[in-house]
Amino acid sequence: SIVLGIESSCDETGVGLVGLHADGSVELLADAVASSVEQHARFGGVVPEVASRAHLESMVPMVRKAFADAGLRLSDVDAIAVTAGPGLAGALLVGVSAAKAYAAALDRPLYGVNHLAGHVAVDTLEHGPLPSPSLALLVSGGHTQLLLVEDVASSITELGSTIDDAAGEAYDKVARLLELPYPGGPPIDAAARRGDPRAIAFPRGLTGPKDARHDFSFSGLKTAVARWVEQRQAAGEPVPVDDVAASFQEAVADVLTAKAVRAAQDHGVRTMVISGGVAANSRLGELAASRCAAAGIELRVPRPRLCTDNGAMIAALGARLLAAGAPPSPPDFGADPALPVGTILV
Numbered sequence: 001s002i003v004l005g006i007e008s009s010c011d012e013t014g015v016g017l018v019g020l021h022a023d024g025s026v027e028l029l030a031d032a033v034a035s036s037v038e039q040h041a042r043f044g045g046v047v048p049e050v051a052s053r054a055h056l057e058s059m060v061p062m063v064r065k066a067f068a069d070a071g072l073r074l075s076d077v078d079a080i081a082v083t084a085g086p087g088l089a090g091a092l093l094v095g096v097s098a099a100k101a102y103a104a105a106l107d108r109p110l111y112g113v114n115h116l117a118g119h120v121a122v123d124t125l126e127h128g129p130l131p132s133p134s135l136a137l138l139v140s141g142g143h144t145q146l147l148l149v150e151d152v153a154s155s156i157t158e159l160g161s162t163i164d165d166a167a168g169e170a171y172d173k174v175a176r177l178l179e180l181p182y183p184g185g186p187p188i189d190a191a192a193r194r195g196d197p198r199a200i201a202f203p204r205g206l207t208g209p210k211d212a213r214h215d216f217s218f219s220g221l222k223t224a225v226a227r228w229v230e231q232r233q234a235a236g237e238p239v240p241v242d243d244v245a246a247s248f249q250e251a252v253a254d255v256l257t258a259k260a261v262r263a264a265q266d267h268g269v270r271t272m273v274i275s276g277g278v279a280a281n282s283r284l285g286e287l288a289a290s291r292c293a294a295a296g297i298e299l300r301v302p303r304p305r306l307c308t309d310n311g312a313m314i315a316a317l318g319a320r321l322l323a324a325g326a327p328p329s330p331p332d333f334g335a336d337p338a339l340p341v342g343t344i345l346v
């Protein structure tokens, strides 16, 4: 079977095509993505109205591109999946409306699905079926979550999340402080590789013995970086950008990996997936690999293109739902900007 996936929750218009074989295995057939990230750069963050308009302009061209890339026709599709939430209301609406139109025109079942479950499901395209249970560390511009995944199509429980900024958001804010471009992840990662991660001891939020829940906090870290930079500037001294970036990055990677490994151990989980845009981070990857190896945990990180928002992840989740014989979403379902992580299918 062929599953079409449509994603428009934030600033990427993604259209993916995934093949589901009779034995349940999946195959990536197309992954067309248009991003409006450059239009948001001068604002230092995603502007919802700008993102919605960009989705409107890119949706049909990305659908055409995906089918052309795969050498398939619209009528070849057996099922359609679309991100129903969480995300930006206007942005989500573009994808949901498009998916409903295609589903009606082609008379195919439509699944309104959870974006976060899509970030987990995408790994099946790269590394095959997910063992049950698995732990997912989801780190992006809008999310920082630890998820216990019993079954990506039917059972995901949140173990913890950020109580303030998302990890990617912290990168974007610290980049701004250091006068590096938006989005801040790639330039900080590059600067950090030239700097000394032990130069400055930045705080590790919520890592004390009393912080039993698997939550994260990054706003204290961001404030500590801001204070440190301000003090330097007030003293008329140059800011050692590479060292600040390396020390900040070390704090983020340390907290994320330490808490993820602890959550895996608390729940007896032996497989960890890291996904979301921040999963591309070089230090996070290194530290996760060494700490997972030491703890006897198998680490799975999809390639960077699949970690950031895309339509293939939604198609991959749709394929799992189709394989499980899940009922399609009710025809009147809408976009839900605050869709809870446990609601995989609306």
Ligand code: ATP
Binding pocket: 009, 010, 011, 012, 087, 139, 140, 141, 142, 143, 167, 168, 169, 171, 172, 183, 184, 185, 186, 189, 276, 277, 278, 279, 280, 281, 282, 307, 308, 309
């Ligand atoms: P959502 O949160 O809804 O998934 P998003 O668009 O914010 O949406 P992604 O596209 O998955 O999320 O990721 C973008 C984020 O990833 C940005 O905050 C960016 O700074 C960060 N990022 C990208 N590359 C790196 C990197 N090498 N190191 C750290 N952060 C990175």
Ligand code: MG
Binding pocket: 010, 011, 012, 141, 308, 309
């Ligand atoms: Mg994005």
Ligand code: FE
Binding pocket: 115, 119, 140, 276, 308, 309
């Ligand atoms: Fe995302």
